[in-house]
Amino acid sequence: MAKSESSRLVIDNVSRRAESEDKNSSATREDDAGTALGNRFIEQQSNLNPSRSKLLRRILDEADETYYLSSRDMGRRYDVNSATIIRTIQALGYEKFADFAHDLREHFVTKITPYSAMRAAEQTDLTVADRVRQSLEKDLENLNELRTSIDPEKVIEIAGRINLAQRIVVIGVDFAATLAWALSYGLVRLGFDADAPIGSGGVIQNRLKILTSKDLLIPISFGRGLKETIEAAKTARRQNVPSFGITNGDATPIARYCDSHLIASIARTSFIDSYVAPMAAINAILVACAHSQSERSLEHLRQFEEEYSSGERWYSEASGE
Amino acid sequence: MAKSESSRLVIDNVSRRAESEDKNSSATREDDAGTALGNRFIEQQSNLNPSRSKLLRRILDEADETYYLSSRDMGRRYDVNSATIIRTIQALGYEKFADFAHDLREHFVTKITPYSAMRAAEQTDLTVADRVRQSLEKDLENLNELRTSIDPEKVIEIAGRINLAQRIVVIGVDFAATLAWALSYGLVRLGFDADAPIGSGGVIQNRLKILTSKDLLIPISFGRGLKETIEAAKTARRQNVPSFGITNGDATPIARYCDSHLIASIARTSFIDSYVAPMAAINAILVACAHSQSERSLEHLRQFEEEYSSGERWYSEASGE
DNA sequence: AACAAAATGCATCATTCTTTGCAATCAATC
């Protein structure tokens, strides 16, 4: 009984695996990096013949279904002898299979997102509850991707620029306005002179006119980019105003027209873009700002918290019911 | 060489374990539910003597360090004979250790968040980069907690109410205004009559005056609750306006004064609350809305998308550079 | 096409693991 029930996680991942096989061939992929095993795979690439490389590629990609296998089971899974498994991991530089198994688990843990487990069920007749779950798991995946791909140093670099800037203007239109507002509000709380102008392109352009090279523009837009936001970035460039963008890819206009940028996925399961990962990125920026110049920010925060919590702003039972 | 490097994940979790030992004793906890193993642990509680129950409690809680152990290693870890491990899992109803191991892995996977691994490093001298990473991992944990604790049916229930409502007013002040704005904007895109009034309490109260029992109020506030938001919820109750709250606990004023509510954690690592999980919750609500009355919403969305993408709003290279 | 080098599969052994019988220990009840 335990058995039948417990095998439900392993549904049918064969199809999706097969499909992703072609494009990636078996070469190293950049996103392997970050785990001991992934790094070793990259390093030792020259010591691996094509079939071994391919074998490892599959084991790593399918870590969610291989991390708990014995060498024999792994052999069975990929139609090779267990000795081949052993010798392949030895070619990677591991002395014992147990060492490899450990690193494979680590690899699995850092790459894991529940969404990858659910993706197998690409059924057509999803219930609404399924879609809700899927949405959350996609958010989790986006966020996890952000976590593994983000370079903390880059975030710190932004924090540094924010620290140096006299004024900070955050631009976001439509849905991205949410993010712009969140960032500028957070920065204000940390004591920075930040704002996120809303309104038509005219309002924004006017706001930009007074910016100088001592200020900082943070435009936020995804995909093709909304006109007003991109125009703002270009204006900033013309006026030598430093700019730092938040977007979802290296090829987006924001990435092109800003001095540097941060990438956070807005990939969605349904029709509505998910701004969860960018929100987390903004959070990270705020944290970096707060801690990279502790005296000033923390002092501001403390002050803010004080007047905030002592003040009249919180609800108190006394006032009614 | 593989060995030394690969043991870095296992730092020192003993202290934190010990500390959390007292309060939870060894009794079943609600958050065990949701995995085959957790459920079985709850069910079979009566068949377990205190020491076995305690043993399992620890194994489940420390799943991140036990999921890959053999029965022997588990025995060593908890200072019992491996036979005790075997018989304990048999008392749970498992026939073979392998079955238990499988469910333990599943348990681990559903509970895992990278933050739990990092928490061990409660050093005092964190670098800024560490704090950035920690912030992201905390976000991930909050989001994961939301995912495991959320009841999709509840989200669908909200969606149902939103569908029925004539007008929807979302209230959020300060940081929560970001969320309010995001929700109302999303709803508008789906074709609902929603808005998120900003401004002083007076503005909000005026906006509420015209609401009736056919409308819906969605206040968003966390912790102690901001006065204006709570007052809005209470006003709604007085006027028989249905209300649905988003907050971070069952004991918050929002939870008390709203007809029903959704919980999303804003727990943070630094000084700034993280609104990542609530953002995901809002996303989930929007997805549920979009799919629970497909005809209307999807039609609206399609229309919206069309005029949006064909329109002048996107950036196009032609216009400059 | 022939050869050398490398890789794989098979068979095997030493190691480790799971499971169970048995004796000792512990806990609860009369």
Added chain:
DNA sequence: GATTGATTGCAAAGAATGATGCATTTTGTT
């Protein structure tokens, strides 16, 4: 405080795993 039933540890048996020498196949080169 003795007795009984449940639980644990110990030890051993049986099953599975990891690792390696040897024969065979594959790959790449001349």
